[in-house]
Amino acid sequence: MGNEGLDRMTWSLLSGSATEQEMARLDTQPVIQILPDANVIKVGGQSLIDRGREAVFPLIDEIVENLPKHKMIIGTGAGTRARHAYSVGLDLGMPTGVLSVLGFFVSIQNAKMIHYLLAKHGIPSIEPAQFAQMPLYLAERQACVCVGMPPYAYWQPNPEIGRIPPHRTDTGCYLISETLGARSMIYVKDEEGLYTADPKKEPNAKFIPKITVDELLQLDLVDVVLERTVFQLMKNAKNRRSVQVINGLKKGNLTRALNGEPVGTVITA
């Protein structure tokens, strides 16, 4: 058995002469799933955690109930304090990279709170530098809490419009699920899923149970349930081509989503 593929690819990369298309042709090996049993769950900041005990405690109970059956990487959103920090930061003229650092801090606070509520079950919380320990924690304790915000900090790319960091906690959690080849990506929010408009402002907004990324982009909605960068990333994804948005205020939804049932909006690329 020869190693021609690797030889050709190494040569192309070292010589630097191959175009992206040529490189992609040489890239024939499938991408492995690093943690195929793990489910990435994003707990919303403004939508869940900012509601306090009433919303958070039942969700924590449901996470604990699912520990025997499912491995969970639990990322946290940032929420209203991030909005406050962004508002003050924008007023002071902060660039996107600094706003990204501020958002990261709020996401850390939320991760810490969720972690303390789960601590008695032996569930740890990790920061980006500790991600290498995650497989052990999942094997030992079935779950692990982490910061939802990607650690782009001062290197956060600007958005097309405005100055708010375009890659926030929806994107950060999504990228964990894509890179690690996780079993699912579940967004726990306070709405049933995707609507044709923000249902908090438009009572006539229509619910969409299932949609593709292309259909979604075609609708060109003014407001969507997930950060727009997630949709582009899904189109390019090697592993995670679908995500689900569920209402975490309804008991049982997380369990059903973990069991693979559609209970909210399923978005596929």
Place this chain on the structure above:
Amino acid sequence: MDEQAPAAREIPVDKRHHVESMLMRESLLDKQVMSSTETPVVPMLPFCHVVKIGGRSIIDNGKKAVYPLVDAIRNALGEFKLVIGTGGGMRSRHVTAIGIDLGLPTGVLAQLCIIDALGNAHLLGTLLAPLGVVAIPPEILGHMLPFFIKSAPGVICNGDPPFSIWEHTPRVGRIPPHRTDAGTFLLAECYGCATHTLIKDVDGLYDADPKVNPNAEFIREITVSELRARNLPTLPFDRVMIDLLANARQMKQFQIINGLKPELLEPALRGENVGTIIRKDESS
């Protein structure tokens, strides 16, 4: 407690506990809300210059390419504050090839490549050590950069952004799209630096790879929209730079120069066109 201070107020309408702010209760996913956040940016280090030194194009060639450039950097440091980012070069390409063969995803490849660029940063840091210019790992560099740059004439970092396993899967293949050209540009944009220069082993941008096609035509200056329209198959910089420049608020351009002609460094830092300048469109 100051009774007048704006307090956190409970808004019973939606049962979420908000902190009063301009973006309170707003969806950060709403395009209209987002356009309201377009305000002027404070430049943090407008007197600094960011240069990226190619790994494969310069550092991997050893003494003959690196020493003259280091001499030029040494001279420039008398007049210019430099933030120097390094590329990963051959070792990054090698580890990428092995990683792809092993089936590893883009995010893991990005994490691996950061390590080679950091190695090159240390090589350069050793040569510039007498000037107090050393390699600083990215986890320390971020918010400390203004402090370091006041204490030394320059700092060296690995050029990659700290995306690591949060790197984006590209449209084709799986090579990390945000590499060292992009990382140094993002840093220059966030800090509002004076210039961003990519130091390579070619004079700048050609309409084809000049190493393969001797008839390739040199392009001295081009805008983002022209570059997008021409859709050149090979570029001497990370393709994602085009989008990053299009969305830049502080940086208006970047330049590619030939590091094998080290005398070009200082004019480039003064803003003279001595290679290829890629310009953001006026209106965008």
